[in-house]
Amino acid sequence: MPGFLIGGNAMLRLPSSQISRESADPRFRDRGAGLAPAVIIVGLLALSAAVVYGTGGTSQAYPHVVYVPIVMAAAYYGGIGALASALLAGFVVLGPLMPLNTLTGESQPVEGWLFRTVFLVAVAGTVAVLIKQIRSEKGAKLFAESHNASSRLPNWSELQNQIDGFLRGSGLRKPHALLAIEANNLEQIAYTLGGSVVDQLPALMYEQVRAILPRSHSVYHGRSNRLAVLLPTEEMAVPEAVSKAITAFRRPVRLDDIPVYLDVTVGSADIETESKTAHEAMRQVNLALETAKHQARRHVHYRRENDTSSRRNLTLLGQVPAAISADQFQLFYQPKVDLETREVVGAEALIRWMHPEHGLLSPGHFMPQIENTALIDDITAWVVETAWRQLRSWRMAGIGIELAVNVSPRNLLNTGLVPSLKRLFDQDGDAAALFEVEITESAVIADAQKTVRQLHEIRELGAQIALDDFGTGYTSLRYLTELPLDKLKIDQSFVRRLQQRNAEASVVNAVIQLGQELGLTLIAEGIEEEGIRGHLMHLGCHQGQGFYFSKPVPPATLQGMLGRPLPVHTAAS
Structure with missing residues (x-):
């Protein structure tokens, strides 16, 4: 007899493959068979x-x-x-x-x-x-x-039993892969339609998946917004299954008679005997899924080299508090250069970690992990206070350049950011005008209303606001008028191909014209050659950063670059 999932106003039929697996389980079947x-x-x-x-x-x-x-x-x-x-x-x-x-x-x-x-x-x-x-x-x-109580699908424990059976040689006989599919916009849907309606979502996600995968697949329900699929790879390869799954979710599901589009991310991993345990196989697919989410990709397949990197990053994350106390972090400063005069007019403070074992680490080795934890508040507080001390030190030496620090989306949602800045600016009100807070487009997306309010408060304290990596996110153009912006930074992905592709040139030209109309200072990132500097200056861009001028350097080195035009041959250094 076919089985059904019943949730709210949805009645969903379980496939025969899913039911037959359960009915074959000796824990659920009647033992009255046989002579x-x-x-x-x-x-x-x-x-x-x-x-x-x-x-x-x-x-x-x-x-x-x-x-x-x-x-x-x-x-x-x-x-x-x-x-x-x-x-x-x-x-x-x-x-x-x-x-x-x-x-x-x-x-x-x-x-x-x-x-x-x-x-x-x-x-x-x-x-x-x-x-x-x-x-x-x-x-x-x-x-x-x-089984999960709401969706009535097998849960993570049942999945673990299945994989363990396969790895022991008593379960799955054919090669299988494990897929993890997660709906990223569950919270947004819950806020709009309510939690009770969202309880139907896993069953509806299951309906989307079962329609496009082989009959012999099995689906499991773990977290509220995550399904796992045990896929026989002889019947369907992982890339094909992932492609079909992502395509399937481009069609809306109906929640409370409202068509809802799900933003899904997929992680996948091959189930191999080298995995040794189901726990290891499930850890691998979860790592692939989290990597895909972090990199804003639709799908990532598990690779052992990524696992090694992830383990090291996790170890580094645990060492951050002690590293702050031991003064292992340093700030390097990348010059911001006037494109016409070639003189340094400002700098961006960039964190480095002088690790006792791994040497000097760039932010890419540790900041992505820190940004997902409460440690980002501690790191940002350290960066802001260190940069502020450097700015005041330069002012006392008669150096009046602007200094920018990066603030993460999580920092902007923290009510402690504005009071901490006020405490610093109260020490030297004139220096606050030289202090610049850089945000990314993702900060606006996280909570637009709160972000706009926080930035207005920071602007009222006297600091400048810059929007970083413009053009790579999903910021609505109306936010350019709502945000209290002073500067707009053009992302390096457009700048580096400025002279190679007409499309990039058109985008950069449009951004520059838009910034000029809004009265913003325009800064181009990723300048690596003289021709691009000249092209940007001709288009009306004001400032630039990039290895053509200088890589991030210690404060003493930056101080030696001030008060004179940077020579053209700096590109070779």
């Missing part, structure tokens, strides 16, 4: 007859031995089996043919063996009902332990 138990039951009835006859007939206590085959019949064949066994015991084994007393040959009275038969039938029925109830409760408990 072997029947042969044993008949043998026990015959043995009971021999015991009763040999011990003197039905007048003795030994007739009670017939309860054993009756209980066994109820256990293996349910009510019908128990009834048949009771009737056989009552009419044949202990019926009129069995003497009341074998020594005298006295027969049983009719009412005696009839009453006994009725009693045995009653006992058989009671035992059958009790066994059915016990089995039902046990089955329900096992089902609850191995």
Whole structure:
């Protein structure tokens, strides 16, 4: 009988492959199949007859031995089996043919063996009902332990059992891969439609998946917004399955009669005997999924080299608090150069980690992991205070250049950022005008209203605001008028190909014109040659950064570059 998932107003049919796997599980199926138990039951009835006859007939206590085959019949064949066994015991084994007393040959009275038969039938029925109830409760408990309560799909524990069976050689016989599919916009949907409606989402996600994958696949429900798929790769390769899954989710699902589009990310991993355990295989696919999410990619397949890097990054993350206390972090400064005069007019503070084992580490080795934890507040606080001290030091030396620091989306959602900046700016109000806070487009997307409010408060303290990596995110153009911006930074991905592709040149030209109309200072990132500098200057861009001018350098080196035009040959250094 086909199974159904019922959630809210949705009734969803489970595929036969999913149901057949569960019905084949000995924990859920009825054990009353096969002839072997029947042969044993008949043998026990015959043995009971021999015991009763040999011990003197039905007048003795030994007739009670017939309860054993009756209980066994109820256990293996349910009510019908128990009834048949009771009737056989009552009419044949202990019926009129069995003497009341074998020594005298006295027969049983009719009412005696009839009453006994009725009693045995009653006992058989009671035992059958009790066994059915016990089995039902046990089955329900096992089902609850191995299935998700809302979607009624097998859960992570059941997936682990399946993979362990495969790795031991007793389960899956063919090559399989594991896919993890996660809906990234679950919270947004929950805020809009409510949590009770979102409970239907995994079942609806399952419907999208089962329609495009092989019948022999199995789907498991882990987290509220994550499904896992056990995929036979001989029937469908991973790239094909992922492509079909992503395409399937381009169609909306209906929640509360509202078409909802799911933004999904997929991680995948091959299940190999080298994985040793199901836990390891599941860790690998989860790592691939988290890597895809972090890199803003639709799909990432697990690679061992990525795993090694991830383990090192995780180790580094645990060392951050001690590294702050031990002053292992340093700030390097990349010059911002006036494109016309070639003079350094500002700098961007960039963090480096002087690690005692790994040497000087760039932000790419540790900042992505830090940004996903509360440690980002500690790191940003350190960067802001260190940069502020450097800015004031330069001012006291008569150097009045602007200095920018990067602030993450998480920092902007922290109510402690503005008070900490105010505390610093109260020390030197004039220096605040030279202090610049750089944000990325993702910071605006995270919580637009709160971000705009926070930035206005920072702007009111006297600092400047710059929008970094413009053109790579999804910022609505209206935010350019709502945000209190002073500067707009053109992303290096457009700048580096400025003279190679007309499309990039058109984008850069449009951004520059837009910035000029809004009265913003325009800064181009990633300048690596003289021709690009000249092209940008001709288009009207004001400032630039890049290795053509200088890589990030210590503060003393930057100080030596001030007060004079940078030579053209700096590109070769």
